[in-house]
Amino acid sequence: MSTEGKPKAIPQATLERMATYLRIVSDLDNLGTERISSSEMQQIAGFSAAQFRKDLSYFGDFGTPGVGYSVKHLRQRIAKIMNTDHTHSVLLVGAGKLGSALAEYDILRQQNFHIMAIFDTDPDKIGRSVAGITVHSAEHIHDVNKCICARLGIITVPVDVAQQVANQLVDSGVEGILNFAATIIKVPAHVKVRYFSMKRELALLAYFLEHPFDECLEAE
Amino acid sequence: MSTEGKPKAIPQATLERMATYLRIVSDLDNLGTERISSSEMQQIAGFSAAQFRKDLSYFGDFGTPGVGYSVKHLRQRIAKIMNTDHTHSVLLVGAGKLGSALAEYDILRQQNFHIMAIFDTDPDKIGRSVAGITVHSAEHIHDVNKCICARLGIITVPVDVAQQVANQLVDSGVEGILNFAATIIKVPAHVKVRYFSMKRELALLAYFLEHPFDECLEAE
DNA sequence: AATTATTTGTGAAATAATACACAATCGCCT
DNA sequence: AGGCGATTGTGTATTATTTCACAAATAATT
Numbered sequence: 302m303s304t305e306g307k308p309k310a311i312p313q314a315t316l317e318r319m320a321t322y323l324r325i326v327s328d329l330d331n332l333g334t335e336r337i338s339s340s341e342m343q344q345i346a347g348f349s350a351a352q353f354r355k356d357l358s359y360f361g362d363f364g365t366p367g368v369g370y371s372v373k374h375l376r377q378r379i380a381k382i383m384n385t386d387h388t389h390s391v392l393l394v395g396a397g398k399l400g401s402a403l404a405e406y407d408i409l410r411q412q413n414f415h416i417m418a419i420f421d422t423d424p425d426k427i428g429r430s431v432a433g434i435t436v437h438s439a440e441h442i443h444d445v446n447k448c449i450c451a452r453l454g455i456i457t458v459p460v461d462v463a464q465q466v467a468n469q470l471v472d473s474g475v476e477g478i479l480n481f482a483a484t485i486i487k488v489p490a491h492v493k494v495r496y497f498s499m500k501r502e503l504a505l506l507a508y509f510l511e512h513p514f515d516e517c518l519e520a521e
Numbered sequence: 522m523s524t525e526g527k528p529k530a531i532p533q534a535t536l537e538r539m540a541t542y543l544r545i546v547s548d549l550d551n552l553g554t555e556r557i558s559s560s561e562m563q564q565i566a567g568f569s570a571a572q573f574r575k576d577l578s579y580f581g582d583f584g585t586p587g588v589g590y591s592v593k594h595l596r597q598r599i600a601k602i603m604n605t606d607h608t609h610s611v612l613l614v615g616a617g618k619l620g621s622a623l624a625e626y627d628i629l630r631q632q633n634f635h636i637m638a639i640f641d642t643d644p645d646k647i648g649r650s651v652a653g654i655t656v657h658s659a660e661h662i663h664d665v666n667k668c669i670c671a672r673l674g675i676i677t678v679p680v681d682v683a684q685q686v687a688n689q690l691v692d693s694g695v696e697g698i699l700n701f702a703a704t705i706i707k708v709p710a711h712v713k714v715r716y717f718s719m720k721r722e723l724a725l726l727a728y729f730l731e732h733p734f735d736e737c738l739e740a741e
Numbered sequence: 742a743a744t745t746a747t748t749t750g751t752g753a754a755a756t757a758a759t760a761c762a763c764a765a766t767c768g769c770c771t
Numbered sequence: 772a773g774g775c776g777a778t779t780g781t782g783t784a785t786t787a788t789t790t791c792a793c794a795a796a797t798a799a800t801t
Contacts, residue, residue: 367798478726513696575758
């Protein structure tokens with residue numbers, strides 16, 4: 302329907318939903334589903350059908366009126382948009398309980414994000430093997446990443462060394478950081494940071510325990 | 522400055538930031554800092570000073586003009602608002618790598634959220650001990666929670682049993698769920714769900730690798 | 742080929758969130 | 772006691788996002 306690519310500003314919220322759409326269509330594709338309509342997506346994802354269509358419209362045309370969307374096609378297009386149509390190397394810093402769990406739990410099975418090296422600042426952990434990968438000293442992030450050229454990093458170290466580790470990651474060429482340490486880290490403008498804090502999530506849920514009817518919509 | 526409590530609708534985004542403010546003032550308090558101004562908060566949190574003041578204004582008056590905010594007072598007030606001024610019992614379902622790591626890593630040290638019971642659907646895991654807590658069968662969630670009365674739950678089971686586990690949690694009285702399984706779960710309207718997916722976060726970071734100058738603001 | 746039942750894509754309207762700007766307030770200093 | 776510099780709290784303006792509503796497009800049917 303539209304004619305050409307649209308270099309408009311994409312709402313942050315749209316991008317977050319795109320990642321969810323991608324997961325859903327990937328699941329549907331793996332299940333063998335061939336078609337999906339925006340109203341079916343509403344059922345599955347919890348966002349409105351119009352929201353779904355509007356989100357996609359920022360990136361061009363995806364479906365065919367009267368029919369819906371090809372799941373396979375949607376998956377390919379969104380994967381390309383999200384830049385997950387190929388493998389990304391990832392550095393993991395922090396070989397503690399959480400870091401080890403992440404290395405084994407999610408990544409190795411879910412394609413396209415490969416943890417290529419693990420680092421730690423704790424001398425006791427250096428040299429040991431986690432999820433089949435040797436743990437290096439965090440001092441060597443720069444050197445090791447010369448070979449790997451990873452642009453993504455995950456921080457699972459204690460708060461007091463998080464900033465230092467972030468600096469080293471950035472220094473080694475990392476441009477996207479997922480930070481599990483409960484502290485805000487300062488990075489150059491070209492580096493994107495996403496945060497996750499268990500306590501923060503639980504605090505939000507605790508709030509809603511006393512305010513059950515605020516904001517019941519919003520799904521993933 | 523204002524006269525009375527304000528039962529206005531609180532923006533979701535404000536609540537998310539409130540949780541961050543709470544972490545920051547808690548840290549400052551522990552460090553012995555006594556006062557903070559909104560502009561100092563801007564430095565630390567990355568949100569604008571006006572944003573900080575506006576967010577607080579939804580909940581009443583907190584500071585004194587010309588002086589700033591008492592860190593201790595702010596901490597108490599926000600903790601009360603977020604409902605984290607007392608301990609919450611939490612149920613954890615899924616004693617795999619991630620669940621075990623969460624049980625040990627974050628919660629036990631960070632006060633006010635206590636994992637009181639761990640469950641799993643895998644017979645091999647039932648009866649074993651994780652982080653000093655015996656793993657029960659997920660079938661017994663309802664019974665066990667009769668004693669515990671937890672209103673918060675964490676799901677770290679595989680996607681195919683996530684919905685079933687969610688149902689059992691809700692059935693046992695849980696009203697807030699933190700879901701690490703990569704699937705959207707359906708719950709009654711009074712139950713709040715927060716999602717976390719590693720792949721989703723990494724996909725977003727991957728997007729920004731190719732779009733480094735979109736949305737550089739936004740901190741935690 | 743025309744008709745109907747669907748469903749997309751999107752401009753415009755409605756809603757929500759953020760940034761701005763400044764009056765009100767406070768502590769300090771003289 | 773009054774003036775000054777600093778900082779809050781908030782009404783308003785601005786910007787961003789979501790919702791709505793419908794024309795355009797398609798397949799199926801007759």
